[in-house]
Amino acid sequence: MDDLAVIGITLDSEQPGGYSKFPWYALRQNYCSAVVNAGGLPLPLPHEPTLAAAYLDRIHGLIVTGGAFDVDPALFGAATRHETVVLKQARTQFELAMIQGALARDMPILGICGGQQLLNVALGGTLIQHIPAEIAACLAHEQPNPRDQAGHDVVLVAGSRLAAIAGGLRIAVNSAHHQAVKTVAPGCVVNAHAEDGVIEGIEDPRRKFCIGVQWHPEFTISDADARLYRAFIKACRA
Template identity: 70%
Template sequence: MSLSPPLIGITLDSEEPGGYSRMPWYALRRNYAETVARAGGLPVLLPHEPHLAAAFLDRIDGLVVTGGAFDIDPALFGAEARAGLVLKSGRTRFELAMVQGALERDMPILGICGGQQLLNVALGGTLIQHIPDEVAGALAHEQPNSRSEPGHWVEIAAGTRLAAIVGETRIPVNSAHHQAVRQVAPGCLINAIAPDGVVEGIEATDRTFCIGVQWHPEYDISPADSALLRAFVGACRT
């Protein structure tokens, strides 16, 4: 086992001119990098350069695919787009290149919120495009309270890697999404589910570490969140 901290690549969000800068700019909440560092990793932020994906993957030890206020293009999973979707094609193109390359190398991957959705699509699954339209009696998955507080609970599936990591059958989570997994990708199983039946976590059973969660563990609102980050960074050390 290496004594040096593993290098953890974290994907960035991108914005058009306005607000922070009159030029296009990247963005990332500090808590993504802070929690990776606290878990023992050395965080590095990844700009959207698909042609450099292989070079990034040659250098990093693990990949975090972050969330954001945008949607995965339904064309990627063979569906027609509903009205009102927000697409960031450059970001998605880069993240797909990174995820596909990481999967080929069996590099540890942690997908967070939209990162879980992208992971499911990259592995061959599909998405619900708007939960309120498709899930009767759905919870407020765009929770009205602060993301630093729980929005609801999720049940952790027994026998899964996530269950072994968190050591709980039910954990509180924050919730900031309007899309979710519909059809789970081949080779993956559901490891967490909300009371309304929405899939909250998936994992690939044939990979060293390949987990997606729909909530935001970087806010560290429960012991389960920090346990997940530590387990991910630990897998990146081998």
């Protein structure tokens, strides 16, 4: 078991109420079980920016998770903020520190949903703040059905690393977001998009493993999701 890749997973944070009368962290169990099933050792990461380097010294790969909040538009140069945007500044500060440190080390990174969006911003890209406000006749990217079911299909880009991992060019995905990549970060390429044109995945071919997807592969609703986790863990062990 000593050769297991240790995978840092960013936590969500919540204000007092519900689980506790005090601030608390949260993480769906399937974020961890997906790592275990792919052969990794999950390690959830509390939000301590000053400890980012210490965390990075102890992990082999980083998963930046999603959540019901948004990246601050000021981080990608936007002069205004859409009324739907919800911030978690402390979480974003920590995740940016982890992403920047992982990028500096060329450590494998998997960005999921909001994690993909922050990865794009960290690398110099921008975001659509609210899809219905910018994309005419858009799909239901905040699907009404449960997240362990498909919401729509995505088309993978031939020749991309993600397409090679998935073993095909179309997969069914779940969908739980109202923001998306707008301008792709320099050096990155699009590896997936929805049929309404919304960017569903990015990757940086210059790096060991740097992939972001807009859906939630931890639910493993397709074999492509499981393949993605296995490829990520394999890169972390290389």
